[in-house]
Amino acid sequence: MQLIPSRPAGEVMRALSAGQPCVFANPLKVPDALANSRLSLADIEAAEGRLRRFAPLLQAVFPELEETGGIIESPLLPGDALASYVGLQLEQLWIKADSALPVAGSVKARGGVYEVLAFAEKIAREAGLLTEGDYRSLGSREARDCFSGHTVVVGSTGNLGFSIGLTARALGLGAEVHMSSEAKAWKKARLRKVGATVVEHEGDYRSAVAEARRIAEADPKRYFVDDEHSETLFIGYATAALRLKEQFAQAGIVPTEEAPVVVFLPCGVGGAPGGITFGLKAVFGEAVKTVLVQPVEAPCFLLRALRPDEPDITVYDIGRTNRTVADGMAVPCVSDLVFQLVGKAVDGFVSVSDPAMLDWVNRTWRDMELRLEPSGAAGFAALERVLPEMERPARARFVVWTTGGAMLPDDEFEPLLTTSLSSAGTGGAR
Numbered sequence: 136m137q138l139i140p141s142r143p144a145g146e147v148m149r150a151l152s153a154g155q156p157c158v159f160a161n162p163l164k165v166p167d168a169l170a171n172s173r174l175s176l177a178d179i180e181a182a183e184g185r186l187r188r189f190a191p192l193l194q195a196v197f198p199e200l201e202e203t204g205g206i207i208e209s210p211l212l213p214g215d216a217l218a219s220y221v222g223l224q225l226e227q228l229w230i231k232a233d234s235a236l237p238v239a240g241s242v243k244a245r246g247g248v249y250e251v252l253a254f255a256e257k258i259a260r261e262a263g264l265l266t267e268g269d270y271r272s273l274g275s276r277e278a279r280d281c282f283s284g285h286t287v288v289v290g291s292t293g294n295l296g297f298s299i300g301l302t303a304r305a306l307g308l309g310a311e312v313h314m315s316s317e318a319k320a321w322k323k324a325r326l327r328k329v330g331a332t333v334v335e336h337e338g339d340y341r342s343a344v345a346e347a348r349r350i351a352e353a354d355p356k357r358y359f360v361d362d363e364h365s366e367t368l369f370i371g372y373a374t375a376a377l378r379l380k381e382q383f384a385q386a387g388i389v390p391t392e393e394a395p396v397v398v399f400l401p402c403g404v405g406g407a408p409g410g411i412t413f414g415l416k417a418v419f420g421e422a423v424k425t426v427l428v429q430p431v432e433a434p435c436f437l438l439r440a441l442r443p444d445e446p447d448i449t450v451y452d453i454g455r456t457n458r459t460v461a462d463g464m465a466v467p468c469v470s471d472l473v474f475q476l477v478g479k480a481v482d483g484f485v486s487v488s489d490p491a492m493l494d495w496v497n498r499t500w501r502d503m504e505l506r507l508e509p510s511g512a513a514g515f516a517a518l519e520r521v522l523p524e525m526e527r528p529a530r531a532r533f534v535v536w537t538t539g540g541a542m543l544p545d546d547e548f549e550p551l552l553t554t555s556l557s558s559a560g561t562g563g564a565r
């Protein structure tokens with residue numbers, strides 16, 4: 136059974152070019168797409184091992200991790216309060232609330248924190264600081280002095296830079312965060328407060344990343360976290376699948392091909408949703424389906440699925456603006472690395488308008504007190520659009536990944552609630 140409808144490529148391209156919301160099955164999909172991948176479940180398990188080794192140190196540097204012993208994880212919440220909006224029954228809708236992920240409040244922290252830890256481990260090992268295997272010792276004066284000679288550099292629309300800056304500074308590493316024009320003032324202010332250098336760029340995400348890469352390449356003491364090309368980030372995101380497996384078990388959810396779980400993942404450059412897709416397919420196979428969601432003005436992964444042989448194709452090439460209220464997803468060109476790793480594994484695609492995302496920011500707040508940024512609410516807008524078109528088994532369940540927002544200050548969040556929905560944003564027709 137095909138859950139999501141296939142559509143002729145020409146029809147989809149016309150809709151994307153016109154900035155209209157669309158829904159389509161991945162035309163590149165093949166079963167068992169990960170079979171020949173150079174990455175595997177063993178890589179994800181190794182990453183999970185590294186996160187566990189670092190947990191005592193994280194617990195020591197981030198007081199909010201006291202209760203979880205240094206493990207950074209978000210809850211899987213029942214979505215019953217919202218199910219009726221989309222015509223689902225009780226227990227069919229679930230929310231994976233990375234919007235409330237401790238430390239940095241977004242899905243990007245899964246990769247960002249992980250890559251900073253991997254880098255810190257490498258430096259510590261080379262400096263002979265890890266002889267006893269006790270990672271708490273990496274909080275010592277000697278270790279922090281060693282870390283302070285290195286700077287982590289990153290380019291970001293906001294949330295990746297935020298998580299990397301906070302983690303690097305907590306360990307005593309330098310942090311230089313290059314922010315694209317979308318990045319919010321409060322994230323920059325908070326980074327500066329912890330001693331990170333914030334470099335503001337007038338241009339889009341791609342130009343901020345390119346500039347950060349150029350600066351870092353010229354200096355051996357700078358380490359560049361490459362949101363477009365990093366396998367380390369990708370594997371960091373993928374660890375979410377192992378955590379979700381435990382949470383599914385606790386909730387009594389057993390994904391099978393007859394009772395699949397369909398997961399909605401907001402997508403920008405592709406790293407976070409791609410890594411999570413990789414993890415979910417590695418852990419659950421085809422019992423879990425993934426649907427990537429992008430704004431109508433920045434549908435870069437959707438576009439690449441229609442033009443697989445054009446790695447440099449951008450949303451500007453089809454007349455879209457890359458301007459959207461969903462700042463985390465304002466990315467003009469998808470990561471080629473991610474596309475190569477999961478382009479044939481993803482099940483479906485949806486593009487959504489700015490007003491639709493804002494509608495869900497309002498509903499989730501009103502009905503569940505779930506504070507979401509527009510990117511974080513995109514999965515709901517996609518679910519609402521897909522369900523009427525879906526051929527779905529009665530026992531299917533749906534997980535909306537809310538990818539960011541709990542840390543939004545009131546003065547950023549409240550205007551989203553009062554925005555008139557009919558005129559909100561720049562994202563085209565609903």
Ligand SMILES: Cc1ncc(COP(=O)(O)O)c(C=O)c1O
Nearest residue numbers: 294403404405406407463538539
């Ligand atoms: C809140 C939020 N959701 C989703 C994404 C998309 O992640 P990616 O750019 O890795 O596709 C981002 C990216 O910054 C984000 O900040």
